[in-house]
Amino acid sequence: MALKLYNTLTRQKAEFEPIDPKNVRMYVCGPTVYDYAHIGNARPVIVFDVLFRLLRHIYGPEHVTYVRNITDVDDKINARAARDYPDVPLNEAIRKVTEATEKQFHADIAALGVLLPTYEPRATEYIRRDDGRETMVSLIETLVERGNAYVAEDHVLFDVSSMPDYGRLSNRSLDEMEAGARVEVAPYKKGPMDFVLWKPSKPGEPAWPSPAGIATPGRPGWHIECSAMAGALLGPVFDIHGGGIDLTFPHHENEIAQSRCAHGTSVMANVWMHNGFLQVEGEKMSKSLGNFITINQLLADGWPGEVLRLNMLRTHYRQPIDWTKKGLEESRKILAGWFALDGLDTTDRTSISREVLDALEDDLNTPKAIAELHGLASAKDVKNLGAALGFLGLDGTTLRKANERTAETAQSIASTVIPLITARLEARKRKDFAESDRIRDELAKMGISLKDTKNKETGEIETTWEVTR
């Protein structure tokens, strides 16, 4: 089966045809580094990691270029830096915030089994540079020259009226947008939907020499950075652009406007993919509700990264997810069941089952793929199951780490537990089941569960135990 992907641009699922099968190119909007990544941020990272793995499988690992940026210039970063490091010069404080957050982000997603993208550019590296690559400043200059952007009060603004099909991705017309606009329009804008490409910096704020003859130093608007990084690393037209569904408008719409007008192309990327939103325990995740869940917190609570990953993939990427504790428990059980099978090896990827690949090639139908995994598990086909799990980024690494931690806990309490188990076995031998059960209950309260097995050779009852919490 050929790879099919749903394209937001056409609102249809269609067969994917790369521009150049020798170099399949994908761009995904990455995080703005000012705070811990939350579980909603994890979704596109995981979803597009699966797509990256699939593309590498189909076209060959050396024939796929995946760019996921780091946004390290943004007003939210400035605000956070000023708040957290009030006694440090702003630029230095910003560096502290972005470096620490970026490091944390990488640690978090590594636990989720996410491969490194081919390139992970930082926005600040693409404002200006001297190697001839596309930059935000060069894009802005081009847009001004071509009449798609104008200078007003030290800002550079994109003139949306200069682009006839602005709004095509999000399927809305300029009239509709203007009618529905609820924001106060800055007086220097020609049209209410015009958006900022460049804005002046206040003293002390990060600032770069401005384009288009503006004397005051400034900084880029949000949308231009993705256009610049995508253009610099993937060229004017590439295959796939991904991100959260909330970015469709205005971010992606504006990216398209900038890139297409600057490059004179009819599309920026052929396929636009958007992952659905995530709710927590049936409610919208928000700071005011206090249900903001970070990846870091989930990991700290003892959930192996692979459980988070599986939990994410149990829902199709375009569907909304209700992220619940119950779902996590279920994912943990499923994974534990698979990894308990004898002979499972996730490093041998020679036989990834056709059924699993077919499911993934059908617009990344991960729930279907997971159902196939269940089938392989019940057929005890550990060869195909292991291969598919490894392929999906569920290679057991974080499960093993969690098991090691449990083993350490077990070791630390073994001296308390073992005498109790011995006493219970003795009670059992003399058929004092009341005492035997009392000891088992006592252990259960400590989070220890027991298993009695009969030794086939000696006929003796033996008890194994494990820490369940």
Place this chain on the structure above:
RNA sequence: GGCCACGUGGCGGAGUGGUGACGCAGCGGACUGCAAAUCCGCGUACCCCGGUUCAAUUCCGGGCGUGGCCUCCA
């Protein structure tokens, strides 16, 4: 108000114009002193109302509900 998704059994979640995927939970059985683990078995679900059709959960229309965007939140 405009635009867009989505509504399947207790829960999660595929899929299909006509034989009730799959998983978790639950129930029954085997095993066990009893459990646990394991194995075997068990479910008459497709938001509502119309329409098309021999036949609709699946197609069409309307309604209701949930969520998203229209505010530099993935």
